[in-house]
Amino acid sequence: MVKRINLALQGGGAHGAFTWGVLDRLLQERDVEIAAISGTSAGALNGAALKAGYAQGGSEGARVLLDRIWHQLGAVHDLRLTGWIAQALPPVGMVNSWIEAMLPVSPMNVAALVTSPYQYGPLYRNPLEPVVRSLNFDQVCAKDGPELHIAATNVRSGKIRVFSGPEVTGEVIMASACLPTLFQAVEIDDPRTGRREAFWDGGYTGNPALYPLFRSHLPDDIMIVNINPMLRENIPQTPQEIQNRINEISFNSSLLRELRAIKFVKRLIADGTMTPGSMKDVLVHMVADDDLMNTLSVTSKLTPTPYLLHTLKEAGRTACDRFLTAHKADLNQRETVNLEEMFG
DSSP: OOEEEEEEEOOOGGGGHHHHHHHHHHTTOTTEEEEEEEEETHHHHHHHHHHHHHHHHHHHHHHHHHHHHHHHHTTOSOHHHHHHHHTTSOOHHHHHHHHHHHOSSOHHHHHHHHOOGGGGGGGOOOTTHHHHHTSOHHHHTOSSSSEEEEEEEETTTOOEEEEEGGGOOHHHHHHHTOOTTTSOOEEEEETTTTEEEEEEEGGGTOTTOOGGGGOTTSOSEEEEEOOSOSOOOSOOOSHHHHHHHHHHHHHHHHHHHHHHHHHHHHHHHHTTSSOTTSSOOOEEEEEOOHHHHTTOOHHHHTOOOHHHHHHHHHHHHHHHHHHHHHHGGGTTTOOSSOHHHHTO
């Protein structure tokens, strides 16, 4: 029997290669159907690549296109060589620590205080644009395959804007991944407001947005691929540790709000306060590797080296395989994230 699920894909820069690995493994499951995807930032790019590749060649086509996109992002044509070399290299967490030791204050953080991406004038180019433009948007917006929803943040209103179906363009994906200290806001003519709007990274308001996946025609199961650690046991003390944890908390806050709302609705359904069927009883699942992500930081999010991308992809495949082994039978039956325990 086919298991139908929705995917919610977090953003996190180069750490999105972990999601690439999760998707690469999940697409090998012939009896799992992806009904809809909600993605933000790197999650938006992963979702668009999966959708376009699926339209071209099914699950295998999606895996091939995801490979191509991440090879472009790592500026390398074949990550197999990286995988071979990686066996002789130290863990990525140790490499991340060395970089932070050599650069106790991130040059990008310093630059953000004194410069603006608007100061580059006509020389400014969004480095993500060539990768995004390589996608076939007729396939990204095709009616067949999973629904696709992409979140961005409206700069003027500060509200989330979810673009769906034919609304998804290259500008939308770049907007969803637009960190305002690094990139100029992406301007899009928005028919909802009737004006040209500027957008920043969707992670500020929906990382990822879950509510587009609550629609009645979609399955109850939402599999969240989480790449920002929920928990860090050690109290941050250095400037970089503090900034890193602020970044993680900020980019997890919207997801936690939606999960808390799901928990509240589930309690109302369980105690009979809410009429059955009036609200969806969402089944939440999560694929993550907090142990690995706790060894990394915002520094590595901005450095998509082939070694890092290879390591994260393999970690994502392993995490997905671990989830499927433990919980594939639970899909469409019960949730595997204990929301009561998560929120005490």
